[in-house]
Amino acid sequence: MxxxxxxxxxxxxxxxxxxxxxxxxxxxxxxxxxxxxxxxxxxxxxxxxxxxxxxxxxxxxxxxxxxxxxxxxxxxxxxxxxxxxxxxxxxxxxxxxxxxxxxxxxxxxxxxxxxxxxxxxxxxxxxxxxxxxxxxxxxxxxxxxxxxxxxxxxxxxxxYFYDAIAPIVDADTIDHNLVYYASRYGKGTDDYLNCPMDEETYNRFYDALIEADRVVKRDFEDEKFFESCMPIEVMAHRGKETLRFGPLRPVGLPHPKTGEVANAVVQLRAENAQRSAFNLVGFQTRLKQPQQQKVFRLIPGLQEAEFLRYGSIHRNTxxxxxxxxxxxxxxxxxxxxxxxxxxxxxxxxxxxxxxxxxxxxxxxxxxxxxxxxxxxxxxxxxxxxxxxxxxxxxxxxxxxxxxxxxxxxxxxxxxxxxxxxxxxxxxxxxxxxxxxxxxxxxx
Ligand SMILES: Cc1cc2nc3c(=O)[nH]c(=O)nc-3n(C[C@H](O)[C@H](O)[C@H](O)COP(=O)(O)OP(=O)(O)OC[C@H]3O[C@@H](n4cnc5c(N)ncnc54)[C@H](O)[C@@H]3O)c2cc1C
Known part of the structure; x- marks a missing residue:
């Protein structure tokens, strides 16, 4: 001592x-x-x-x-x-x-x-x-x-925390022609950028997500964490529709111009008041970094996104x-x-x-x-x-x-x-x- x-x-x-x-x-x-x-x-x-x-x-x-x-x-x-x-x-x-x-x-x-x-x-x-x-x-x-x-x-x-970090992308690298600001059911201010997916795009994204390589879990990183903060790919493995009823649910997010409700919607939340960076809501992940680039760039609007931070999950204090x-x-x-x-x-x-x-x-x-x-x-x-x-x-x-x-x-x-x-x-x-x-x- x-x-x-x-x-x-x-x-x-x-x-x-x-x-x-x-x-x-x-x-x-x-x-x-x-x-x-x-x-x-x-x-x-x-x-x-x-x-x-x-x-x-x-x-x-x-x-x-x-x-x-x-x-x-x-x-x-x-x-x-x-x-x-x-x-x-x-x-x-x-x-x-x-x-x-x-x-x-x-x-x-x-x-x-x-x-x-x-x-x-x-x-x-x-x-x-x-x-x-x-x-x-x-x-x-x-x-x-x-x-x-x-x-x-x-x-x-x-x-003790299990850090479940979603990726963050540079706002300047988002294709703003493909995304729109709206909050679900128009509640509150339009703080989210929404990336709508039609069925074909969703299927392509889903298949890539399921197939992508993950970081190997350490012995001391027990599984109980995953129930409270589940990685997006683990959720996807539970079934093709799980994401569409979870973080990618499209309800309450019609396109402001056409009124159309997409098959699935990825929401991006601003990281700062200047809206210079956005995180992918619900996208905490164990995918390897090159795989995150490959899979998440399939999301409409993010095809050329630059990642300021990659998603990760590990024990932290x-x-x-x-x-x-x-x-x-x-x-x-x-x-x-x-x-x-x-x-x-x-x-x-x-x-x-x-x-x-x-x-x-x-x-x-x-x-x-x-x-x-x-x-x-x-x-x-x-x-x-x-x-x-x-x-x-x-x-x-x-x-x-x-x-x-x-x-x-x-x-x-x-x-x-x-x-x-x-x-x-x-x-x-x-x-x-x-x-x-x-x-x-x-x-
Ligand atoms: C499993 C795992 C993987 C990671 N992978 C990466 C990665 O790939 N890239 C990356 O950038 N970051 C990674 N990190 C984060 C990484 O730990 C930090 O980036 C960095 O090592 C933190 O530096 P630090 O000096 O704060 O802590 P550490 O480098 O962990 O140093 C803390 C030191 O304190 C000592 N210590 C602890 N308790 C006591 C005590 N009571 N008395 C005396 N000594 C004590 C420890 O033995 C250790 O040497 C990872 C973290 C973990 C847990």
């Missing part, structure tokens, strides 16, 4: 977020003690005792600078991220993605952290929240005892960050001997680099508090700032984890019609905003 630790900052969890946070805080000259329970105690998904182990895919997504993940990489690199250093040093050829040799990647991180004069690594499970400044970065598979301790301070009924964290990732509930910060996937971001980004920010914020330096926040025009804003902004109605996507960044003041130029302008603005933050944070 943590007692008599003389370091200025404790970090619990040596995954992507915890390792990044430790590295960033130590750069400030803060003494850090990093607790990692592996290999003494394993999670159901990790296999080694290495810090920064990737639990699943070895891909850190796109390298193209004009994609949301490309932008996140640029920002992390500007901030001298340890995880990005490891990724570049251990990358392997993977087309447009930054993929890594996973063992070399985690070994690089383990060695850098282990060799750092200001970081001490202790292999131990932490079961209580420390009574001194600390960052909790224990990830989606936080151990049961610590989860119980977090539940106690957040007063949440439970922190996250806190209701907008309710519990302040603007600097600190637990709002005040504690007598220093702030408790949260970082990584626990904060409700989704993905390797997103977790890293929240580790990086938590490390900077915590170090500045320990050293009694003024705090700065990155603008939400940057990718890291947009993620931070998303998880700490109380304006989100029902908080759900998110990966980075351009839908989280505010629209440009002046709209640019050309899609490529528009993305370039958003990326340029983001990098400038991020550079301002990094200059302030390291002044």
């Amino acid at each position: 943590i007692d008599n630790v003389m370091s200025e900052l404790i970090i619990i969890g040596g995954g992507l977020a915890g390792a990044e946070a430790a590295y960033q805080a130590a750069r400030y000259g803060v003494d850090v003690t990093l607790y990692e329970m592996r290999p003494i105690r394993q999670t159901p998904a990790h296999k080694t005792g290495l810090l920064g182990e990737l639990v699943c895919s070895n891909s850190l997504r796109s390298v193209f600078p004009d994609t949301a993940h490309g932008l996140l990489k640029t920002e992390l690199t500007i901030a001298n991220s340890l995880i990005m250093q490891a990724a570049r040093a251990t990358s392997i050829p993977a087309g447009s993605a930054l993929a890594v040799n996973r063992d070399e990647f985690a070994s690089f991180i383990t060695q850098k952290i282990g060799d750092h004069p200001r970081i001490k690594v202790i292999r131990e499970e932490v079961t209580l929240l420390p009574d001194q400044p600390a960052i909790i970065a224990t990830g989606p598979l936080t151990s049961d005892a610590l989860t119980a301790a977090i539940i106690e301070v957040t007063a949440e009924g439970s922190l 996250f806190i209701n960050s907008p309710q519990h964290l302040d603007r600097f990732l600190r637990l709002k509930l005040s504690r007598p001997n220093g702030y408790i910060y949260f970082a990584g996937q626990l904060t409700g971001v989704e993905g390797y680099l997103e977790s890293t980004a929240m580790g990086l920010l938590a490390g900077i914020f915590a170090a500045r508090d320990v050293l009694a330096l003024p705090q700065f926040r990155p603008s939400n025009e940057s990718a890291c700032g947009a993620l931070l804003d998303y998880i700490t902004s109380p304006k989100v109605d029902k908080f759900q984890p998110s990966n980075i996507n351009f839908g989280l960044l505010p629209p440009l003041e002046k709209n640019i019609r050309d899609k490529k130029l528009k993305k370039q302008a958003i990326v340029q603005r983001a990098i400038e905003a991020w550079q301002v933050f990094i200059a302030q944070a390291h002044r």
Whole structure:
């Protein structure tokens, strides 16, 4: 247990977020003690005792600078991220993605952290929240005892969730000639975009959905989840009509011009007030990502849709960050001997680099508090700032984890019609905003 630790900052969890946070805080000259329970105690998904182990895919997504993940990489690199250093040093050829040799990647991180004069690594499970400044970065598979301790301070009924995430598409890539705004039975405002399917289109879509490859389920991801939040393809396997009486039911959604009721209707719900991104309602899925593209592009209006986020389902643990964290990732509930910060996937971001980004920010914020330096926040025009804003902004109605996507960044003041130029302008603005933050944070 943590007692008599003389370091200025404790970090619990040596995954992507915890390792990044430790590295960033130590750069400030803060003494850090990093607790990692592996290999003494394993999670159901990790296999080694290495810090920064990737639990699943070895891909850190796109390298193209004009994609949301490309932008996140640029920002992390500007901030001298340890995880990005490891990724570049251990990358392997993977087309447009930054993929890594996973063992070399985690070994690089383990060695850098282990060799750092200001970081001490202790292999131990932490079961209580420390009574001194600390960052909790224990990830989606936080151990049961610590989860119980977090539940106690957040007063949440439970922190375990099975994330059932529906895909999100870029509004600019929807064919608006084939879809229409309407809400069922005209109730409320016309907030949904509706994609009508005739019988032939539905049959083609159904057959493709049934045949598509799914991601293999992990042992610890039990089936009981599926009853409460069923993947679209599992529902489809129950019978050809199940979807037409479920999420694709057409009743109450006649076409506003012809009055015709389609055979089936896929509804898209806006992700933000600017309606720049839409999610596919009821389309939580375990289909592999290329299969999602192939099958969901059969939906009228989505034939050229760009996916900002793919659907997924996996076990997760996250806190209701907008309710519990302040603007600097600190637990709002005040504690007598220093702030408790949260970082990584626990904060409700989704993905390797997103977790890293929240580790990086938590490390900077915590170090500045320990050293009694003024705090700065990155603008939400940057990718890291947009993620931070998303998880700490109380304006989100029902908080759900998110990966980075351009839908989280505010629209440009002046709209640019050309899609490529528009993305370039958003990326340029983001990098400038991020550079301002990094200059302030390291002044
Ligand atoms: C099964 C599964 C598959 C996933 N696949 C992908 C994918 O393909 N791509 C992707 O981008 N994201 C994926 N994710 C999400 C992924 O977990 C995160 O993106 C990322 O690893 C989160 O980083 P983190 O630092 O927050 O947590 P982690 O990387 O999980 O690190 C948390 C660390 O805390 C340690 N720990 C836990 N409890 C304690 C304790 N009480 N005391 C001390 N140490 C503790 C753990 O051992 C672990 O090392 C997946 C998640 C799961 C669960």
